[in-house]
Amino acid sequence: MNKAETLVDGLNNVALFFRDLHEPIKIGRREICSLMHILSRVKDFRCPGKTVYRLENLLAICFLMSMKGQFQSFYFTSEYVRVHHDEFVDLGLIEKGKVPSHDTFRRVFGHLDANGLRDAFLDRIREFLDRLTRRDPRNRNKKKILSGDGKTFNGSGRFGGVRNLNVFNLYDASDAVCLSSVPLTDKESEIPEFRRQLARYDLSRYMVTADALHCQRATCETILKRKGGYVFKVKLNQEGLLEEIVSCFERTERFGKRATLEHNNCDYEFITLPASYVGRDWPGQKTFVRMISHKRRKQRDYNPEPQYFVSSESSIQLIAEAIDNRWQIEDGLHRFKDLVLGEDDCTFMDQNAVKVMATINNTVYSLYRIASSILGHKSMTETRIRFMDDPISLLSTVLPLLEKKNLTKLIRANMRGGKQKAQ
Numbered sequence: 001m002n003k004a005e006t007l008v009d010g011l012n013n014v015a016l017f018f019r020d021l022h023e024p025i026k027i028g029r030r031e032i033c034s035l036m037h038i039l040s041r042v043k044d045f046r047c048p049g050k051t052v053y054r055l056e057n058l059l060a061i062c063f064l065m066s067m068k069g070q071f072q073s074f075y076f077t078s079e080y081v082r083v084h085h086d087e088f089v090d091l092g093l094i095e096k097g098k099v100p101s102h103d104t105f106r107r108v109f110g111h112l113d114a115n116g117l118r119d120a121f122l123d124r125i126r127e128f129l130d131r132l133t134r135r136d137p138r139n140r141n142k143k144k145i146l147s148g149d150g151k152t153f154n155g156s157g158r159f160g161g162v163r164n165l166n167v168f169n170l171y172d173a174s175d176a177v178c179l180s181s182v183p184l185t186d187k188e189s190e191i192p193e194f195r196r197q198l199a200r201y202d203l204s205r206y207m208v209t210a211d212a213l214h215c216q217r218a219t220c221e222t223i224l225k226r227k228g229g230y231v232f233k234v235k236l237n238q239e240g241l242l243e244e245i246v247s248c249f250e251r252t253e254r255f256g257k258r259a260t261l262e263h264n265n266c267d268y269e270f271i272t273l274p275a276s277y278v279g280r281d282w283p284g285q286k287t288f289v290r291m292i293s294h295k296r297r298k299q300r301d302y303n304p305e306p307q308y309f310v311s312s313e314s315s316i317q318l319i320a321e322a323i324d325n326r327w328q329i330e331d332g333l334h335r336f337k338d339l340v341l342g343e344d345d346c347t348f349m350d351q352n353a354v355k356v357m358a359t360i361n362n363t364v365y366s367l368y369r370i371a372s373s374i375l376g377h378k379s380m381t382e383t384r385i386r387f388m389d390d391p392i393s394l395l396s397t398v399l400p401l402l403e404k405k406n407l408t409k410l411i412r413a414n415m416r417g418g419k420q421k422a423q
Contacts, residue, residue, distance in 0.1 A: 031395035032091050034403070035060050041120040045111050053100050057093045058108055059117070066364045067391035072345045074102035109353035117356065121363045122177060124402040129175050143229070144174035145322055146206040147329040148194045148214060150187060153354050154344040165351060166190070167358050170197045173328040176369040178362035183351040195222045203228025207318065209326035212237060215310070220283040224312065230284070231311040231322045244279050245288045245308045263320040265295045270316045284312035289319060337361045340384050371397045
């Protein structure tokens, strides 16, 4: 289970491994070739023989623009390539005298399979993290955090009643990878979409979290069917359950097993429900939680009101860590995409284009997180400053390690170094 002080479990293993290298990583100059090789896995929907630009070339341009935080519109992207024509020619992404038009980019984004683009990177990133995580046997039984939350694409709406699209993200907070991004037309559609997404995964290694909107019986039942655990905040959308939990904590007589815990500037109280307890018969209920946060003690809006949660787990440490980290999807992924990658400034209206854009930005975020761990940066801000004007260096730092043979070679070399040092 990832802890508040380490934030990301999988990437913490990356940092530990690269910090102790006997044979340090060597940065090469095959960055664009590596990127193109990965992107070549994405199926081209266009008719063969009728295209001017290779699909992987167009996508590579978009990735570079995203890493720079400059991908706001198709028109701007086309103009950027025109102004920096020689740079893109030198990278082998366009031929001299040719610049993709904004309509070319728009057509690609309107029809591309976003899931295929996601999987081209996601498979490599997760294999990379799994190979490093498996090196430490203590990680085998750890739980991971899986969070669901919607994010508005504020540039996707228009005047005249056209609403902004809401993209629902399913985020593995422990590995800092977004598993899916689905555009929706309204906030309420998040509830059934969350269930559909959860039903696709084996959740036996996950603790599922989300905001109070998703504290729903059917959602909890879906998680339990997939062998997962959950902890949800309870608010007035489940008024009966909230009243029941508050009442349990206010009883003066002994009720269930009570425990307290201080964790990361928060005070927790737990009631482990007896097996005979029924109450409102909430699916999988094992623990009620009351939490008071003191994280904003020095802020003017500090208001230490109790918050209440229901969980299917009984480990109080696990529950506290999950509650403490439930907003990583918003404070990490969503915040980075808005403030660094400028996602809110994107002016796409087409749902598929928004999904492709979100997928590219999700991948770029993961690349930044991995680079931050590899290089031992103190914060993502440092990584951002280092690479935003030089995305090629970001690619050269991360992409070679996503190739299985390179990672295996590095691991073996350092295992040999460790044995020699021990002797």
